[in-house]
Amino acid sequence: QQQVKQSPQSLIVQKGGIPIINCAYENTAFDYFPWYQQFPGKGPALLIAIRPDVSEKKEGRFTISFNKSAKQFSLHIMDSQPGDSATYFCAASPSGGYNKLIFGAGTRLAVHP
Amino acid sequence: EPEVTQTPSHQVTQMGQEVILRCVPISNHLYFYWYRQILGQKVEFLVSFYNNEISEKSEIFDDQFSVERPDGSNFTLKIRSTKLEDSAMYFCASSSGANVLTFGAGSRLTVL
Numbered sequence: 001q002q003q004v005k006q007s008p009q010s011l012i013v014q015k016g017g018i019p020i021i022n023c024a025y026e027n028t029a030f031d032y033f034p035w036y037q038q039f040p041g042k043g044p045a046l047l048i049a050i051r052p053d054v055s056e057k058k059e060g061r062f063t064i065s066f067n068k069s070a071k072q073f074s075l076h077i078m079d080s081q082p083g084d085s086a087t088y089f090c091a092a093s094p095s096g097g098y099n100k101l102i103f104g105a106g107t108r109l110a111v112h113p
Numbered sequence: 114e115p116e117v118t119q120t121p122s123h124q125v126t127q128m129g130q131e132v133i134l135r136c137v138p139i140s141n142h143l144y145f146y147w148y149r150q151i152l153g154q155k156v157e158f159l160v161s162f163y164n165n166e167i168s169e170k171s172e173i174f175d176d177q178f179s180v181e182r183p184d185g186s187n188f189t190l191k192i193r194s195t196k197l198e199d200s201a202m203y204f205c206a207s208s209s210g211a212n213v214l215t216f217g218a219g220s221r222l223t224v225l
Contacts, residue, residue: 045216099208
């Protein structure tokens with residue numbers, strides 16, 4: 001119930017491609033869904049986040065699509081660049097409480113030039 | 114840009130030894146967290162801390178773990194008697210309460 005399932009585990013795209021990373025959850029008490037980007041040797045850094053009252057959010061080349069009825073959300077990276085190569089984690093946070101994040105297992109993305 | 118600072122960046126310890134990991138959260142943040150990431154695996158919640166007390170903890174955060182905010186700026190994680198399986202990257206994070214967590218760069222703990 002507290003899990004967030006993320007796929008794929010790894011992804012390789014060519015520069016300019018649109019990698020898509022998917023996440024699914026079961027707990028309907030989750031009401032905040034961020035994506036974090038992590039480079040080797042660094043902590044996760046917030047990339048973009050969405051709440052269930054909208055179905056899509058775009059920030060620059062990054063877009064979250066959210067399907068509340070299916071309890072799924074995904075990250076799309078438009079015009080991907082080699083500098084986007086990193087590990088991406090989806091997460092979810094339950095309403096109320098103290099902003100605890102439940103992370104997915106992560107997707108290692110490699111963007112080849 | 115404000116950041117969360119963690120020390121040490123890497124600590125090597127013998128099994129059974131006590132370890133203290135230190136964090137300086139962002140100054141106006143009220144919520145503090147410790148997470149850990151075993152090599153190659155997902156980031157796991159350990160504990161959240163608010164108003165000078167633990168607000169929530171995971172099953173991982175057993176009696177061997179403790180947290181403290183000894184003064185107005187530091188937030189520490191103590192592991193009383195380290196085990197091999199405690200080897201991981203430990204991340205401190207802080208939040209102003211608006212869901213956005215800012216993570217530090219992590220402290221890598223290696224237990225031999």
